[in-house]
Amino acid sequence: NQEYVLASRPKGTPTAENFRLVESELPKLKDGQFLVRTLYVSVDPYMRGRMNDAKSYVPPFQLDEPIAGGAVGQVLESHNASFQVGDIVSGTFHWALYSVSDGRGVHKVNPALGPMTTSLGVLGMPGLTAYFGLLDIGNPKAGETVVVSGAAGAVGMTVGQIAKIYGCRVVGIAGSDEKLRILTEEMGFDAGVNYKTAPSLYKAIREACPDGVDVYFDNVGGDVTDAVLANLNDNARIPLCGQISLYNLDKMDVGPRNLSYVLIHRALIKGFIVSDYARQFSEAFPKLGEWVKSGQLKYRETVVEGFENIPNAFLGLFRGENIGKQLAKVADA
Ligand code: NDP
Structure with a gap:
């Protein structure tokens, strides 16, 4: 077998040298276990946090130990009655050609x-994150203005489209004009702001949100969030989902700097982790599935080819190379 291990902890932005590809022996299957061949690997921003030796809501990766994350694979051999040879399964697996699983956290x-x-x-x-963060914390009402940062990513583009389904005016903030074009022309967003080129982010957001901001779904933090807070309406709600602009800082930024807007506007900021909603996942899947089927919820995937490119796919997240969900394709079914 071949798998990636954590070679070193990143200082600042991670690099390919933080990962090492190693050969490993596959253990003999025990009762209840099955062997999975990896087909697609998901790379996710939260994995950056696991590269640090710091306490968080998921334990850190260990040096010289395998990297694990979301993946889809096919069962090659099974000693588990719930999983048959040939089944396509989704769950947490190593960044490896093959993984052994006992079925925990894995579904067909x-x-x-x-x-x-x-x-x-x-x-x-990512879809569940968008669904629960927006609907439970953002509580969007028809006619309100919803702003989402990281808008062209897996979570962000889903947030914006669900907000449209709920009848809101939706503004996306993202890092390229091409991303904004896709959001507005293909996904129904009402307006977009390019945070890399806008001369004044505050003004660009104010122009895109003439009635102010009622819900701000925050995926990025930093300067983008500062500029949105300055545009809040009274009783605004802020689902705090991610802070990707801060993940690669060696030293935590000081702040937040402009919480007085939260005070003045009686806004609510609430952080959440998607797993908080695990007991409600089964109610979200049919809705998300229906919206995808009806075409109200479109999605994009950026697929990098090849097992050897998994680290590059991950590093690309921090350069904004992905539109929608970033995946690495390892093999065909
Ligand atoms: P994305 O698909 O959005 O990929 C990351 C995107 O972030 C990039 O494409 C890039 O787009 C943007 N980005 C990268 N660096 C910066 C920066 N310095 N400033 C602003 N934007 C940046 O990833 P996901 O949809 O998977 O995740 C989005 C956010 O949600 C992340 O912060 C993630 O940690 C968080 N998350 C939280 C969960 C939870 O349970 N709370 C669950 C899942 C995700 P651009 O070109 O626009 O810069």
């Missing part, structure tokens, strides 16, 4: 819902 992919890759994106963890 239902091909009726969509292509297998959607179990890692719009019909998987």
Whole structure:
């Protein structure tokens, strides 16, 4: 077998040298276990946090130990009655050609819902994150203005489209004009702001949101969030989902700097982790599935080819190379 291990902990932005490809022996299957061949690997921003030796909501990766994350694979051999040879399964697996699993946290992919890759994106963890963060914390009402940062990513593009389904005016903030074009022309966003080129982010957001901001779904933090907070309406809600602009800082930034806007506007900021909603996942899947089927919820995937390119796919997240869900394709079923 071949698998990636954590070679070193990143200082600042991670690099390919933080990962090492190693040969490993596959253990003999025990009762209850099955062997999975990796087909697609999901790379996710939260994995950056696991590269640090710091306490968080998931334990850190260990040096010289395998990297693990969301993946889809096919069962090659099984000593587990719930998983048959040939089944396509989705769950947490090593960044490896093959993984052994006992079935915990693994589910069979239902091909009726969509292509297998959607179990890692719009019909998987990112889709659920968008759904619960927006609807439970953002509580969007028809006619309100919803702003989402990281808008062209897996979570962000789903947030914006669900907000449209709820009748909101939706503004996306992202890092390229091409991304904004896709959001506005193909996904129904009302306006977009390019945070890399806008001369004044505050003004660009104010122009895109003439009635102010009622819900701000925050995926990025930093300067983008500062500029949105300055545009809040009274009683605004802020689902705090991610802070990717801060993940590669060696030293935590000081701040938040402009919380007085939260005070003045009686806004609510609430952080959440998608797994908080695990008991409600089963109610979200049919809705997400229906919206995808009806075309109200579109999705994009950026697929890098090859096992050797998994680290590059991950590093690309921090350069904004992905539109929608970033995946690496390892093998065909
Ligand atoms: P994305 O698909 O959005 O990929 C990351 C994107 O972030 C890039 O494409 C890039 O787009 C943007 N980005 C990268 N660096 C910066 C920066 N310095 N400033 C602003 N934007 C940047 O990833 P996901 O959809 O998987 O995740 C989005 C966010 O949600 C992340 O912060 C992630 O940690 C968080 N998350 C939280 C969960 C939870 O349970 N709370 C669950 C899942 C995700 P661009 O070109 O626009 O810069």
